[in-house]
Amino acid sequence: MSRLNEANVMLAKEIIGRYPKARSATIPLLHLSQQQNGYITDDAIAHIAELVGATSAEVLGTCTFYEMFKMVPVGKYLVNICGTMSCQLLGADELMHHAEQTLGVKAGGTTSDGLFTLEHAECQAACTEAPNMQVNYRHCHRMTTTNFDKLIDDLRAGRLEGEIPVHGTLARVRQQIPADKAAGVASPDAPVVPAWMPEAAQ
Amino acid sequence: MTTTEPSAANPDTEAEAPPPDPNAVQITINGRPHTARKGQLLIDAAADAGEYIPRFCYHERMTPVGKCRMCLVEADSGRGPAVTVSCMVPVSPDMKVDTESPTTKRMQEGILELLLANHPLDCPVCDKGGECPLQDQAFSHGPGESRMLEEKRHYEKPIPISDLVLLDRERCILCDRCTRFADEVAGDALIHFNSRGNNTHITTFPDEPFASYFSGNTVQICPVGALTAQPYRFKARPWDLSQQESTCTSCSVGCRTVVQSSRDELLRYMGVDSDPVNHGWLCDRGRFNFESVKSDQRVLQPLVRSGDGFQPVTWNAAMAEAAALISEALAAGGANSIGIIGGARGTNEDAHAWARLGHDVIGTPNVYAQMGDGLPNGLLAESPATIDEAANAATIVLLAPDLKEELPVLYLRLRDAAAKRRSRIIEFAPKQTGLTSYAWRHVAYEPGTQAAAVAATLSDADVAVQLAKGNVVIVVGRANLAESSAATIAALNEVRAAVPGAKVLTAFRRGNVVGALRVGMRAGAGGLDTRGMLQAAADGKIECLVLVGADPLADFPDTNLARRALKAVPRIIAVDTFLTGSSQQANVVLAASAYAEKAGTHTNLEGRVTALAREVTPAGSTRADWMIAAELALELGTDLGYSSVADITASIAENVSGYEDVTVASVAGDGVLAGVPTDLDAVEIPLPAVPERNAYEYRLVVSRVLYDKAISTVQSPSLAHLAPGATVHLHPLDLERVGTSDGSEVKVSGTRTSVVFRAVADDTVLRGTAWVPFNQPGPNVGELIDCFAPVNDVRIETI
Numbered sequence A: 001m002s003r004l005n006e007a008n009v010m011l012a013k014e015i016i017g018r019y020p021k022a023r024s025a026t027i028p029l030l031h032l033s034q035q036q037n038g039y040i041t042d043d044a045i046a047h048i049a050e051l052v053g054a055t056s057a058e059v060l061g062t063c064t065f066y067e068m069f070k071m072v073p074v075g076k077y078l079v080n081i082c083g084t085m086s087c088q089l090l091g092a093d094e095l096m097h098h099a100e101q102t103l104g105v106k107a108g109g110t111t112s113d114g115l116f117t118l119e120h121a122e123c124q125a126a127c128t129e130a131p132n133m134q135v136n137y138r139h140c141h142r143m144t145t146t147n148f149d150k151l152i153d154d155l156r157a158g159r160l161e162g163e164i165p166v167h168g169t170l171a172r173v174r175q176q177i178p179a180d181k182a183a184g185v186a187s188p189d190a191p192v193v194p195a196w197m198p199e200a201a202q
Numbered sequence B: 001m002t003t004t005e006p007s008a009a010n011p012d013t014e015a016e017a018p019p020p021d022p023n024a025v026q027i028t029i030n031g032r033p034h035t036a037r038k039g040q041l042l043i044d045a046a047a048d049a050g051e052y053i054p055r056f057c058y059h060e061r062m063t064p065v066g067k068c069r070m071c072l073v074e075a076d077s078g079r080g081p082a083v084t085v086s087c088m089v090p091v092s093p094d095m096k097v098d099t100e101s102p103t104t105k106r107m108q109e110g111i112l113e114l115l116l117a118n119h120p121l122d123c124p125v126c127d128k129g130g131e132c133p134l135q136d137q138a139f140s141h142g143p144g145e146s147r148m149l150e151e152k153r154h155y156e157k158p159i160p161i162s163d164l165v166l167l168d169r170e171r172c173i174l175c176d177r178c179t180r181f182a183d184e185v186a187g188d189a190l191i192h193f194n195s196r197g198n199n200t201h202i203t204t205f206p207d208e209p210f211a212s213y214f215s216g217n218t219v220q221i222c223p224v225g226a227l228t229a230q231p232y233r234f235k236a237r238p239w240d241l242s243q244q245e246s247t248c249t250s251c252s253v254g255c256r257t258v259v260q261s262s263r264d265e266l267l268r269y270m271g272v273d274s275d276p277v278n279h280g281w282l283c284d285r286g287r288f289n290f291e292s293v294k295s296d297q298r299v300l301q302p303l304v305r306s307g308d309g310f311q312p313v314t315w316n317a318a319m320a321e322a323a324a325l326i327s328e329a330l331a332a333g334g335a336n337s338i339g340i341i342g343g344a345r346g347t348n349e350d351a352h353a354w355a356r357l358g359h360d361v362i363g364t365p366n367v368y369a370q371m372g373d374g375l376p377n378g379l380l381a382e383s384p385a386t387i388d389e390a391a392n393a394a395t396i397v398l399l400a401p402d403l404k405e406e407l408p409v410l411y412l413r414l415r416d417a418a419a420k421r422r423s424r425i426i427e428f429a430p431k432q433t434g435l436t437s438y439a440w441r442h443v444a445y446e447p448g449t450q451a452a453a454v455a456a457t458l459s460d461a462d463v464a465v466q467l468a469k470g471n472v473v474i475v476v477g478r479a480n481l482a483e484s485s486a487a488t489i490a491a492l493n494e495v496r497a498a499v500p501g502a503k504v505l506t507a508f509r510r511g512n513v514v515g516a517l518r519v520g521m522r523a524g525a526g527g528l529d530t531r532g533m534l535q536a537a538a539d540g541k542i543e544c545l546v547l548v549g550a551d552p553l554a555d556f557p558d559t560n561l562a563r564r565a566l567k568a569v570p571r572i573i574a575v576d577t578f579l580t581g582s583s584q585q586a587n588v589v590l591a592a593s594a595y596a597e598k599a600g601t602h603t604n605l606e607g608r609v610t611a612l613a614r615e616v617t618p619a620g621s622t623r624a625d626w627m628i629a630a631e632l633a634l635e636l637g638t639d640l641g642y643s644s645v646a647d648i649t650a651s652i653a654e655n656v657s658g659y660e661d662v663t664v665a666s667v668a669g670d671g672v673l674a675g676v677p678t679d680l681d682a683v684e685i686p687l688p689a690v691p692e693r694n695a696y697e698y699r700l701v702v703s704r705v706l707y708d709k710a711i712s713t714v715q716s717p718s719l720a721h722l723a724p725g726a727t728v729h730l731h732p733l734d735l736e737r738v739g740t741s742d743g744s745e746v747k748v749s750g751t752r753t754s755v756v757f758r759a760v761a762d763d764t765v766l767r768g769t770a771w772v773p774f775n776q777p778g779p780n781v782g783e784l785i786d787c788f789a790p791v792n793d794v795r796i797e798t799i
């Protein structure tokens, strides 16, 4: 029961239509499925395989390659604490310890109210702002135990609803490509001169 | 063609060196000059120059991926020596390669240390130990010790990824050979890398096993013992195996194999890379049905009927009895009242000896190797194409059964041609096949309308343009056992009229059927084919029927006729390896030797004659078919003059049209292509009028799938349970129309009787038709087939 719902199947077909080969849409559809269910189920994988004309094993392979696709349910907020060197030097371990104490779960676990999943993360590319963490991949810089507690309080109280959507949300406004801006789909086997090249004008 | 060759008539050019070959690339390998081919991969060029570069992931028949890095060498392409992945980099002019430099050696040691860091090193209990590239190369190129002191990675020890193949992820070195094979060669991407980095491992999707018909190949090409095959696991150590090259006779592709045994017991077949035939691949049925040879159900000695059962007797007694039966039949009804069916299971020599016994000694023209499920043998003479020609044709026209099910490795070759865009496939079929998704045009036709469908398609402008490119090969076979073969011949004639230069590859299915037909197991003047003999038998006109490895009850499409025939014939002699449904009704059963128990030659569907090896001692007191024929001839008072296989091979070369070059020497390796036969009758079968189908009936389509009740499958424990069982497949909308759903039972009624099948909704089936796989466990669809009707229509009702 976690195949794509009807509305999302329509969307999936539209997404597939943007690529010359259906299977190129595998990753966008995995995102779509994660947005629908919060995580990715085996049924969803089988459904996506059907839609893009791949085998389930291939879609599973793609899905498990990427850290951001979760194959088990996660909390509404995914809290990632960076453990790479700069952050570690500036107190990432203490932060993680504090987070574990505060949330009452070990890294990798989800709180019983289903609100938070705590995870270790690799470099978040903001070493000058260490220590770093993310909530649903939104950066939180120069974390201290104090502003960690405040952040968690705010999230619990729903004060950040507008700022940090639930895990899996791709976008609150979906991209629309007007027909006159769409590049169109050319078969890779019949390469055409791109519209912006002078040759195309002739 | 360019004419770059110096002409002798022009004295000016005579003294000059021949112009350089544009495809030659001069390189230096380990200080020695070498001429490589343009575009050739460095790893292959080095091999040509006699320098073997160690490798794990590279495989000549698959796209290089540079996954394992074992093949690193130092190569200088003009910018100084650089570490080069030799399986990914083509040669370039003046490249200087050092496969033995200190840097190369250090890299090789490093890679092996890395690959072994997490390797369990359980070689003593690993099937691959002794023939393992990882073991061998660790020994020849490895550092000899490891700096890895930490606990190694652990996975659950072997997990089955299919019924036949087990995966030990601890041993896997992630070379991507099995996964590449599944995707690129077999087209069944059911195994894939899962996760990333240190956690990467091979998996299937949960509950979707690696149920590929070709899964055994992954075991053969895995460079470590990560993949093992159920039928061979823990059975032998490689150094205990003896082996010989041979040919698979499970279908008429004739894949090249190595047959391996230990202590006189067959243990494994491996594919041999034969460029014109199988490229090293085998299908799982061909690879694993060696189990049937050592089945404890084999008939080990001759049997004579006594009451309802059989009495084991000596060969002398059995031969005397068989000769007596034939003499009685001769006396009762003359030579024309004797029929011989079969011969496709054995060697060319077996078939030739039986053909001579039938035609020359007994004097009957009623001899036939096909089981009523093929096409007229005259097709073999019509501009035959080779497998290679088909796989390199611009257009392949398929008028054939599902090749994936019937001739699996031919399917691989043609799939490759279409997937790599060498060829375009135009497929005519009553039901979607394994090649449909690779076809440029797929035309589904209702049985009876095949020729019309072909004619309509040929008049399409795009198709005409495609066919006008020339180089067309038509693959023709019997796509529907519930339809007269005349329809296929008419369709073939349509294509040939439109494309006069087209060549024809006959997709005859059964083992050595082409060889048997060509060396003489075919009807003489005024003789009957199998259908004719069974009909005559049912009418009481056959006094004695000889079944040479033939089981009409299982293989002849019209079961009712086969049953009536066997019941009516007063004398049946069976030459068989097992007591099949048919041989159980014999008066005498002559115990025959099986595959790998006898030497000889084999002819595949393209006419290629290759060697068959005798690797194990014949079971019990069984004898080769040819010996039985020779002795029976002697009993009947004629000496065929054969005392060895070689005698018959020579006799074939002397007497059989097209086999002039077939000698014991020429059949070695890839073998020799027999010439086009000149002694076959032209194909002439009138197209019968096809009745209209009533709107409430369904036209029956019956064809085979890879695993069925074939005796060698049933008697191989690893394969027996893979047969899907008899079910009737209808288009989902038709199933709705019948008023039932997937999985429920329906009554299928033909003109003679009704059979109850489980119904399956299947959108690969054309609307208005019903497809049933042939010769499956469960209800028998053969009961519904009238082999004289142009088509067979059935009613389908709920119960």
Ligand code: SF4
Binding pocket: B171, B172, B173, B174, B175, B176, B177, B178, B179, B202, B218, B221, B222, B223, B224, B226, B227
């Ligand atoms: S299982 Fe064998 S063939 Fe497959 S990736 Fe692992 S080592 Fe390579």
Ligand code: SF4
Binding pocket: B248, B249, B250, B251, B252, B253, B254, B255, B278, B281, B282, B283, B284, B285, B286, B287, B407, B408, B409, B410
């Ligand atoms: S394709 Fe035919 S000849 Fe080849 S391995 Fe399979 S059964 Fe044997």
Ligand code: FES
Binding pocket: B054, B055, B056, B057, B058, B065, B066, B067, B068, B069, B070, B071, B072, B085, B086, B087, B088
């Ligand atoms: S053989 Fe070249 S990288 Fe594996």
